[in-house]
Amino acid sequence: MRLERLTAQLRPCPAWQAIDLGFALARAWFPALWALWWCTALPLTLIVLALAWLHSDLWLLALWWCKPLYEAPLLLWASRALFDERPRRGALPGMLGAGLRPRLLPLLLWRRLSPRRALVLPLLLLEGLPQRARRARLRTLAGGSASGWLTLVCYHLEAILWGGMLLGLYLLIPEGLPGIDLIAALEDSAAPAYWISSACYLLACSLIAPFYVCAGFALYLSRRTELEGWDIELAFRRAPPPPAAVLPALALLAPLLLAPPPAEAETWPAPEAARARIAEVLDSPDFGATREVELWLPVADPAQRSTEDAEATWSATPPPWLAGTIQWGLVTLGAIALLILIRALWRERSPRLPRSARTEHEAAPEPHSASPIDHETEIRRLLAADDPGAAIGALYRASLERLDRLGLSLPPGATEGSCVQRASARLPHRVGVPFAAIAAARQHAAYGDRDPSAAHVERLLSHWRRWQGRTDAH
Amino acid sequence: MxxxxxxxxxxxxxxxxxxxxxxxxxxxxxxxxxxxxxxxxxxxxxxxxxxxxxxxxxxxxxxxxxxxxxxxxxxxxxxxxxxxxxxxxxxxxxxxxxxxxxxxxxxxxxxxxxxxxxxxxxxxxxxxxxxxxxxxxxxxxxxxxxxxxxxxxxxxxxxxxxxxxxxxxxxxxxxxxxxxxxxxxxxxxxxxxxxxxxxxxxxxxxxxxxxxxxxxxxxxxxxxxxLRLDERVLDYAVALVRAARDWPGVDSGPGPRASIALVRAARAHALIEGRDFTTPDDVRCMLPAVLRHRLRLGAELEIEGVSADALLGELVERVPAPRD
Structure with missing residues (x-):
């Protein structure tokens, strides 16, 4: 491995930054990786299609299960490209063959559903360790690598892409052409829509796979950088060589500089002696001893010091009264926000009248709040003034007020007909019938310009008085 | 002729x-x-x-x-x-x-x-x-x-x-x-x-x-x-259409042609009812048929499953009918 030929800058970084680096690499190499994915997947797709003909669900399951086979060539390509060795066309069959290596067997069997697949793949393909060592190595590398999260995120991206494609097809097929049945696309494996859905899923897999593999590879590199100090090694390797003129001098001085002192060189301790020496050092009173040292330091002006202390206290912990004020302020703001929210929801539930209608509603006369005697006096006054039209209008409004008191709620939009209908349906016959007569007379007077006779109004008035539970005095 | x-x-x-x-x-x-x-x-x-x-x-x-x-x-x-x-x-x-x-x-x-x-x-x-x-x-x-x-x-x-x-x-x-x-x-x-x-x-x-x-x-x-049309009935019809236009959740409301249609329909309804004058009841009765195809509900109402008829039913209850 020639670390100095790395095309990416290696440094210890958190897992998410490593994944980001992987995504950046995938973006840079996407056309080549995508084509490589299809080079492996397409033949397999056709073979499985021939084997599982008319069973689209089996076909899809088999293709999904064999995903590590298509990902292996991608990893090999990326591992070479990272060290600035773009594989030639001649190397492609070898890389495609990598998908069939027996090393991948764990990923196709018991490790297929492992969430760390992205990290296991470089370990299997690039390191080639025996099984026991591989297991220990995986434990070391996987710690804090977020490879499980990577699998989860990529799985969701695949699902979103697949659903998006399916929905896009569903929505964009013009009316008149045979469309896609979404239910069948998800459930009915015999339907053509299911095949389309499967093809969409395969396409989504092909689009996400380069990102998944590169991100896994970047995680792998990041962990090795962190554990093995690749970045330091790389820094040393990339350090500029010493100037040529200095080399002969260094060569001459080397024995002097590097050679150990003669005494030590002669008495290079044997392991037993070294152990004894170590024990001696450990036992010596100076090793691990603590000492108390007393010294004098300059002290600032006490006044200045107290001010500084106060400032430090102020910035560190606010006074209790301020904390209380802030707390109550926040509670008040929260309560106001809650009230605004409730009000908005309430308005949402009961749509307001448009401004034009509201204005008219506000302008509309409210039922008179006068007592029955007032109504009667008013009606009689209008009759005396020879205005039976106005009198029947007043009687109608008084009747509405009375209906309201009887518990018949009449909305502002209730016309004469709807008032009569409601009164007949909900109130006793002795109320409904006279009210219908009053409403009819009012309609003729108001809209037909046909005023009732004074006698008719008197008759209706006496009916109305009976509603009130009073006897007719006249 | x-x-x-x-x-x-x-x-x-x-x-x-x-x-x-x-x-x-x-x-x-x-x-x-x-x-x-x-x-x-x-x-x-x-x-x-x-x-x-x-x-x-x-x-x-x-x-x-x-x-x-x-x-x-x-x-x-x-x-x-x-x-x-x-x-x-x-x-x-x-x-x-x-x-x-x-x-x-x-x-x-x-x-x-x-x-x-x-x-x-x-x-x-x-x-x-x-x-x-x-x-x-x-x-x-x-x-x-x-x-x-x-x-x-x-x-x-x-x-x-x-x-x-x-x-x-x-x-x-x-x-x-x-x-x-x-x-x-x-x-x-x-x-x-x-x-x-x-x-x-x-x-x-x-x-x-x-x-x-x-x-x-x-x-x-x-x-x-x-047929006779009182000013209050006319105002009521126009108020209903205008309210439908501005109603919350309505993307595209009815235009003035809807007001005209509502009054025409109310007059016809009054004639069928045997009256020579139009009442707010005629307007109210014809409101759904006149407006239901002229309302385009917003996505919010569509998602909530509110139909044009339900919206009009609520509207007609809230827009004040003439009572004076």
Missing amino acids: TQTPLPLTEAVIQLDRLEQDIGQAVSGQRQAIRELLVALVAAGHALLEGVPGVGKTLLVRALAAAVQGRYARIQFTPDLMPSDVTGHAVFDLKREAFRIRRGPIFCNLLLADEINRAPAKTQAAMLEAMQEGQVTIEGQALALEPPFLVFATQNPIEQEGTYPLPQAQLDRFLLKIAVAPPSAEAERAAVRAATSGRIGDRLDTSAVRPLLDTETLQRLQLSATT
Whole structure:
């Protein structure tokens, strides 16, 4: 491995930054990786299609299960490209063959559903360790690598892409052409829509796979950088060589500089002696001893010091009264926000009248709040003034007020007909019938310009008085 | 010849007979029959919407049987061309000149069956006829003989292969009549009548007598226009339409043509009810049929499943009716 030929800058970084680096690499190499994915997947797709003909669900399951086979060539390509060795066309069959290596067997069997697949793949393909060592190595590398999260995120991206494609097809097929049945696309494996859905899923897999593999590879590199100090090694390797003129001098001085002192060189301790020496050092009173040292330091002006202390206290912990004020302020703001929210929801539930209608509603006369005697006096006054039209209008409004008191709620939009209908349906016959007569007379007077006779109004008035539970005095 | 309005009593008798006869041919569709008569009297076009088999075509056929005018029916299909509706110019070899061959639209009552099955250009061919009462063929404007009424039908559930009517075309229809399935009792009566002593399932309109000629119909229509309309009723109608326009959740509301249509329909309704004046009840009664196809609900209301009829039901309760 020639670390100095790395095309990416290696440094210890958190897992998410490593994944980001992987995504950046995938973006840079996407056309080549995508084509490589299809080079492996397409033949397999056709073979499985021939084997599982008319069973689209089996076909899809088999293709999904064999995903590590298509990902292996991608990893090999990326591992070479990272060290600035773009594989030639001649190397492609070898890389495609990598998908069939027996090393991948764990990923196709018991490790297929492992969430760390992205990290296991470089370990299997690039390191080639025996099984026991591989297991220990995986434990070391996987710690804090977020490879499980990577699998989860990529799985969701695949699902979103697949659903998006399916929905896009569903929505964009013009009316008149045979469309896609979404239910069948998800459930009915015999339907053509299911095949389309499967093809969409395969396409989504092909689009996400380069990102998944590169991100896994970047995680792998990041962990090795962190554990093995690749970045330091790389820094040393990339350090500029010493100037040529200095080399002969260094060569001459080397024995002097590097050679150990003669005494030590002669008495290079044997392991037993070294152990004894170590024990001696450990036992010596100076090793691990603590000492108390007393010294004098300059002290600032006490006044200045107290001010500084106060400032430090102020910035560190606010006074209790301020904390209380802030707390109550926040509670008040929260309560106001809650009230605004409730009000908005309430308005949402009961749509307001448009401004034009509201204005008219506000302008509309409210039922008179006068007592029955007032109504009667008013009606009689209008009759005396020879205005039976106005009198029947007043009687109608008084009747509405009375209906309201009887518990018949009449909305502002209730016309004469709807008032009569409601009164007949909900109130006793002795109320409904006279009210219908009053409403009819009012309609003729108001809209037909046909005023009732004074006698008719008197008759209706006496009916109305009976509603009130009073006897007719006249 | 200047026409005179039909006297109120005579108009009411004629309309009553008409309603009864059509009611015998089409059972269980009282509301739809009433609204169809409103369209006839108000001289407006109507769009009938209902699931297949509820009697939309029969309803119009029965009306056509009662009105002694020229009746034509066009089955709208995806390959129907505008010239199949309006007519076209053909070269007359004998006279060595082009001759106008008039299409089925030159009639008094036109049944446009399944109008939303034809593409937009064919639907648009009817716009000029419906609004201006004339048809232009080869640059020549040909007037349609009054009365000219279009009764179109459409099916609300089959959307595949259909072309929804554009808003401009919908606005030309005075009313959109919702033809609902009949009640159990009415359906039983219809089944009994249709299967007793009758071969096949052809539409039977023999119960409908030819009651109105075109001249009487026009006098009837004139009568409706002379009914008294109080200012308060006019204000109420306009307030309702304006409220529908500004109602929360409505994307596109009705225009002033809807106010005009509402008052026309209310007058016709009042005449059918036997009154010589219009009341707020007439306006309220005709509001759904006049506005339901002129409202385009916003996505929010659509998602909540609010229909135009439900919205209008709420609106009519909230807009104040005249009480002073």
